[in-house]
Amino acid sequence: MRYELYYWPGIQGRGEFVRLALEEAGAYYVDVERGAKGSTTMSALLDGSSLDRPPYAPPILKAGNLVIAQSANILQYLGPRHGLAPANEAGQLWTHQIQLTVTDFVKEIHDTHHPISGSLYYEEQKAEAKRFAATFVAERAPKYLGWFERVLAQNPSGDKHLSGAHLTYADLSVFQIVAGLDYAFPKTMKKLAKKLPRVRALYARVAARPRIKAYLASDRRLPFNQHGIFRHYPELDG
Amino acid sequence: MRYELYYWPGIQGRGEFVRLALEEAGAYYVDVERGAKGSTTMSALLDGSSLDRPPYAPPILKAGNLVIAQSANILQYLGPRHGLAPANEAGQLWTHQIQLTVTDFVKEIHDTHHPISGSLYYEEQKAEAKRFAATFVAERAPKYLGWFERVLAQNPSGDKHLSGAHLTYADLSVFQIVAGLDYAFPKTMKKLAKKLPRVRALYARVAARPRIKAYLASDRRLPFNQHGIFRHYPELDG
CATH class of the missing domain: 3.40.30.10 (Glutaredoxin)
Structure with a gap:
């Protein structure tokens, strides 16, 4: 295909x-x-x-x-x-449920710099962004990331994957979340690292997978920048 | 079950x-x-x-x-x-795609009164809410609702349903969106009505379905109130 x-x-x-x-x-x-x-x-x-x-x-x-x-x-x-989801329905529903929570988190990450409107520049909503980001850093990011940590810890097939015994698209997405937050909120992520040993290990494992490693080193992987979802504004980083 | x-x-x-x-x-x-x-x-x-x-x-x-x-x-x-989705995979993916767009819209509707944080009261983020709602009323609500209108208009099985030839959970969800927005943003919805003939007709048809009609008249259907997603603050309604 x-x-x-x-x-x-x-x-x-x-x-x-x-x-x-x-x-x-x-x-x-x-x-x-x-x-x-x-x-x-x-x-x-x-x-x-x-x-x-x-x-x-x-x-x-x-x-x-x-x-x-x-x-x-x-x-x-x-x-x-493509072998990136469990074969059974229960496993597929659960993987999708994790992914929908990733979707919710991504929207909140986006809103740290655009809490008022996507039609306005960051500079036009900077005051609101600072207020939004304060809650994001103190409450929302720890809650979402802590949930991923717990999902890994409680996976009956082991803490190497979020869903089942093999890599799924949800693992790849949580890798991307961590990569993006490390870029956008480095101070916050450094502080949270101790509480997220399994999430950090998942991130490292995904990054080391041969195809992902090759992709990340290629020019197909664009660098993070100040136009995307994950933006580094130091004034928002706690 | x-x-x-x-x-x-x-x-x-x-x-x-x-x-x-x-x-x-x-x-x-x-x-x-x-x-x-x-x-x-x-x-x-x-x-x-x-x-x-x-x-x-x-x-x-x-x-x-x-x-x-x-x-x-x-x-x-x-x-x-329960016969609320098409039988084929393509139809199920499309119905779910519509539902995920409903999910995105619901989040933005919620954020009209809570743009900064779910941990703060409305009164503590009222200034930001007014600014958020201005874009919501002028751009976001018309865009989402206009997309539902278009989906109905372009449905090859007819404009009575969003997906395929029969009622799906997506139709029920768009009914709920319209009911909620009629409560929360009555002025805006009145202004938009002319551009949404198919969405309004879908709303009326769903409301008249025997089981839905009985449900809406029962005490299982809570009234909208100022604690939910759809809240009526006249100062936000354009």
Whole structure:
């Protein structure tokens, strides 16, 4: 299967959660908006007037006749096809449940720098961002990350994976969360590290996987920057 | 199957999306925290220290040995079992995609009155709420609702449903969104009504379904109030 991934070309963003799964799977995919030629363009998909199932926003995956949006939904589709989700329904529901909690966390991470509106610059909502980030650093990030730690600790198949005995797309996504937070909130993450031994170990293990390691070293992996979800503003970092 | 639903007892909240599906299905369920006796309590599930799959937050559905959280995930589980989702995978993915966009919208609706922190009262973030709500009323609500309108208009099986030719949990959820916004943002919804003929018609059709109508008239349907997701603060309504 040849996949086409559509996402904003200049950032990792929510597309990165899909990209990591495609890379780990060794899947054949075209990152259309980054210059390779797809059969269509993202603006045509987002205009969507000719589609039976118009997506609301990217990332969007074309897989044969399917046009799938919402990163968690795309991952749920890809997971069982590429050995990145358990084979049974209960395991798939649980992996997806973790992923939906990742989605919630990602939205809050985004809102640390854009609590008021995506239509305004950070500088136009800096005062509100500082107030939002104070709660984020003190309460929200520790709560979400602490939950991932607990999920690992209580996994009956062992604390190396979030769901079941093998790597899933949820593990890849939590890797990405940690990578992004290390960039955006280094002080906070350093303080929290002691309480997150399993999360930190998961991060290191995923980073060392051959395909992920090769991907991270390639120019397909964009660096974090001040336009994406994870932004480093020292004034927000506790 | 006897289901147990766990959710905060005093509000509709995110539990209501699950409740509407259970009601439309005529399913046998116990709303545990509202006083009926379940086999456990929500605080035990949220403490979660004895669970292999501890939920992060309610709503939580117990179904046999499964403990499922995240409303969209619960609906995805219930849908095909109760005729509230298409039978084929493509249709199920699309229905879930719509539901995940509902989830995103619900979060933004919540943030109109709590843009800074769920740990603070509305009155403590009123200035920020006004600023957030201005964009919500002018841009976000029209964009999300307009997308539902378009999804209905472009559905090849007709504009009576969001996904396929039959009622799905996504239709029930968009009904709930409209009901809630009519309560919270009556001026804005009145202004938008002309542009949303299909969404308004869907709302009316769902409200008139026998089981939903009976549910809405029962004391199982809590009224909207100032503690839930949908709150009526006239100063936020454009």
